Amino acid sequence: MRTWNIGIIGAGMVADFHARSIQHISNARLTGICGAGSGRAGTLAKQYNCREFPNYQAMLRSPEIDIVTIATPSGLHMEPAVEAALQGKHVLCEKPLDISPERIDTMIAAHAKAGTRLGGFFNYRFTDTVHLLKDAIEKERFGTITFASIHVPWWRSDAYYAHKWRGTLALDGGGAMMNQAIHMVDLLQYLVGPIDSLHAYTATLAHQIEAEDTATAILRFKNKALGSVYGSTASFPGQLRYISITGTKGTVILEDNSVKMWQFADEVAEDAQIRRQYATTTGSGGGASNPSAIPFELHAKNIAAFILAVETGEPFEIEGKEARKAVEIILAMYISAKENRSFQF
Known part of the structure; x- marks a missing residue:
């Protein structure tokens, strides 16, 4: 080897x-x-x-x-x-x-x-719970997806932003959305699909930085579902991120890497096991208040998957064009907020 x-x-x-x-x-x-x-x-x-x-x-x-x-x-x-x-x-x-x-x-x-x-690197994609959620969507267990949202109520101290590049437009490219919530923006588009339009608001409310520390948007997806985004580094003391997807036949809520709700109209044998096995989040809370408090194992899975793609010549699920999508969505939020208008993709 x-x-x-x-x-x-x-x-x-x-x-x-x-x-x-x-x-x-x-x-x-x-x-x-x-x-x-x-x-x-x-x-x-x-x-x-x-x-x-x-x-x-x-x-x-x-x-x-x-x-x-x-x-x-x-x-x-x-x-x-x-x-x-x-x-x-x-x-x-x-x-x-x-x-x-x-x-x-x-x-x-x-x-x-x-x-x-x-x-x-979008290492959150490599959690077991995201794999299970993606599989449920592909099997159309939600029926018609009607709403999907992400919530990233994190906290960063002034000391965090003392590093000269953090929170700057030239080197950080933005604030809470571009640096912290981008992982969940990636999951949202990865799981629910392309966004058709959005209207966003951004603000700098708690830190002396150039970029935003709080942002929100309402969305319409190409599949007609509606949705919302919230990302912040101004939510003390920092809470767990979550994604919620609901439809005519089911609802799933993942908080950090745990399952808070997993309910479908058409129950299958694995559902009860999923609820039991992933009911509790372990670890430090995924960096909600401390950026270093994340496990390295998901990075390892991300790197290993890339090496496998290089070895085999097979597609890598986060190729450049795929990794670009989350940036495009966040920049659309910035444009929408600055110009106070809806952004059409």
């Missing part, structure tokens, strides 16, 4: 999740890491017994490296992703893929031309 040598570009908090994840994948090896000069890359390289590269250009020129993960600030994703394509390296990039459709399209085009793979 081939071992895939992986380098990490970026040495902030999320790089540690990538490093731990790679160490738990049997056919992957963490080969190197590079940062922006803070010294953290050297610390991580010693911790994980890998090479510290002076910059991403040097890493991408290394014949050792097969795949890179990108964990830099959001507005700095495109440049290393494009350079990686030019150097023949596959890329798995943190969310958001980048902060504008134009920059994302440049990334996608570069990898399409090079014949390399570009994928994104």
Whole structure:
């Protein structure tokens, strides 16, 4: 079995999740890491017994490296992703893929031309409960889906935003929606389908930042269902995120990774087991108030799925074009809020 040598570009908090994840994948090896000069890359390289590269250009020129993960600030994703394509390296990039459709399209085009793979991190997709929910939708157990909503009532302190790039439009691309709620926006479109139109409001109510810390929108999906979105980093003390989907024959509510409601008109034998097995959320609450309080195992599943796609040539479910969709929806919310109008996709 081939071992895939992986380098990490970026040495902030999320790089540690990538490093731990790679160490738990049997056919992957963490080969190197590079940062922006803070010294953290050297610390991580010693911790994980890998090479510290002076910059991403040097890493991408290394014949050792097969795949890179990108964990830099959001507005700095495109440049290393494009350079990686030019150097023949596959890329798995943190969310958001980048902060504008134009920059994302440049990334996608570069990898399409090079014949390399570009994928994104949306690790919530790899939970058992999301798999079960997706299966129920595909089996049409909801009948006609009538409403779907996501709720991300999280909290971030002023200290969190003391990092100079957080909450900025140039490097973060936005606030609570683009950085925190984007995972749930991805799940909403992944599960319920494309959005037809939305009307949004955004506000900065609790923090001295350039971007929003609170946002909401009403939606109409292409399948005629209605929906809503709420995302915030101004909801003390931070509560669990949830997604709710309801229709003419069923309702499911997932809170974090647990099942709070799983009820269908046409009950099957597995339903009772699902309610029992996933009734309780374990762990720390998915980063509701502490961004580091998330399990690394879902990142590991995301990386392993990408490696499998590279090995086999099969599609990866979060290819560049798929990872782009959540960014497009959030930017539509920003336009709608700024111009006080509905946005039509």
